[in-house]
Amino acid sequence: VFRPTLMTGIQPTGFPHIGNYLGAIQQSVKLQNSESYDKIFFSIVDLHSITVPQNPTILRQNIINLACSLLACGLDKPQTVLFQQSSVPHHTELAWILGCLATLNKLDHLPQWKEKSPSKEDVSLGLYSYPVLQAADVLIYRATDVPVGDDQIKHMEFARHLARQFNKIYSPVFPIPKQITSQHIRIKSLRDPIRKMSKSEKDSRGRIELFDSPDEIREKLRKAVTDLGTGGMIGYDSQGRPGISNIIDIHAAVEGSTPDQICSECAHLTTVEYKERAAEAIIEMLKPIRARIVHLRNEPQHVVSVLSKGNEIAAQNAAKTCAEVKKLIGL
Ligand code: ADP
Numbered sequence: 001v002f003r004p005t006l007m008t009g010i011q012p013t014g015f016p017h018i019g020n021y022l023g024a025i026q027q028s029v030k031l032q033n034s035e036s037y038d039k040i041f042f043s044i045v046d047l048h049s050i051t052v053p054q055n056p057t058i059l060r061q062n063i064i065n066l067a068c069s070l071l072a073c074g075l076d077k078p079q080t081v082l083f084q085q086s087s088v089p090h091h092t093e094l095a096w097i098l099g100c101l102a103t104l105n106k107l108d109h110l111p112q113w114k115e116k117s118p119s120k121e122d123v124s125l126g127l128y129s130y131p132v133l134q135a136a137d138v139l140i141y142r143a144t145d146v147p148v149g150d151d152q153i154k155h156m157e158f159a160r161h162l163a164r165q166f167n168k169i170y171s172p173v174f175p176i177p178k179q180i181t182s183q184h185i186r187i188k189s190l191r192d193p194i195r196k197m198s199k200s201e202k203d204s205r206g207r208i209e210l211f212d213s214p215d216e217i218r219e220k221l222r223k224a225v226t227d228l229g230t231g232g233m234i235g236y237d238s239q240g241r242p243g244i245s246n247i248i249d250i251h252a253a254v255e256g257s258t259p260d261q262i263c264s265e266c267a268h269l270t271t272v273e274y275k276e277r278a279a280e281a282i283i284e285m286l287k288p289i290r291a292r293i294v295h296l297r298n299e300p301q302h303v304v305s306v307l308s309k310g311n312e313i314a315a316q317n318a319a320k321t322c323a324e325v326k327k328l329i330g331l
């Protein structure tokens with residue numbers, strides 16, 4: 001029997017945005033507050049972020065900003081272990097071991113390396129084998145549950161496959177981790193509503209970052225791409241009218257309601273008026289988070305000390321699994 005343990009992560013590739021919050025962070029906070037887990041490992045997955053080029057100064061800054069944001073969102077309970085992936089060497093050690101069970105055939109069928117590779121002809125080994133490291137991130141803590149977005153379904157299946165392989169060959173050391181995806185919410189870019197809102201989209205006007213000021217949020221909503229629709233009125237049709245539908249999706253998630261409810265409440269508004277209404281709802285939701293980020297940014301030593309405590313606890317737990325695994329293999 002394995003203790004209920006949650007593991008999740010986020011890349012320090014930029015400032016977290018409302019898509020990260022509504023699609024992942026908020027759910028982790030709820031799961032944390034449900035008190036149903038012994039431990040919650042929340043990893044700033046910096047080793048994943050370097051699968052594509054990063055500027056060292058900016059990366060270092062992004063790691064601290066992400067830690068501030070996660071704390072500001074409420075991931076600060078005693079059972080929550082907030083830590084930096086690269087400070088726990090057992091992730092890469094287990095990744096090597098799991099990599100010896102992973103085949104090229106399996107990896108070829110995982111979608112992300114093709115999407116993220118800067119070159120079509122060649123791909124870095126890190127980007128290609130990234131799902132193996134992701135499996136190690138989860139298995140090293142013997143996590144039973146993993147809250148991630150639905151873009152991660154294939155990767156989670158692969159992690160389960162590796163856990164089963166290892167358990168079958170050696171001994172059942174790993175639980176088979178479950179993916180938890182409560183709401184299948186996928187926020188799109190405000191500038192390009194066909195693509196997901198992402199930290200790594202070049203045009204930052206496409207995303208609402210957790211630290212954006214009310215005026216920046218108003219401006220981004222005003223400039224959000226929407227069609228003229230039927231007489232400039234709003235309507236929900238994610239295929240035909242992706243821009244306005246995306247804003248309705250964000251608004252519904254922010255209000256904890258549904259696109260249908262939003263549409264009937266706001267049926268009398270023009271698209272322009274509606275975007276102002278949605279902006280105010282978003283500003284309201286982000287207000288306390290932003291205030292806490294401001295506060296934490298003025299206390300960098302506090303954030304650094306939370307991280308180093310987290311790094312220590314994560315390493316202790318990971319070391320145990322790693323030692324057991326190596327012994328079983330004969331290392
Ligand atoms: P990004 O693409 O912004 O760099 P990450 O790859 O670091 O995001 O993902 C962090 C978490 O946020 C994952 O669980 C992912 O599923 C979720 N996520 C990322 N972008 C979105 C989005 N646009 N809508 C909903 N969830 C998202």
Ligand code: NA
Pocket residue numbers: 011013198199200
């Ligand atoms: Na990304």
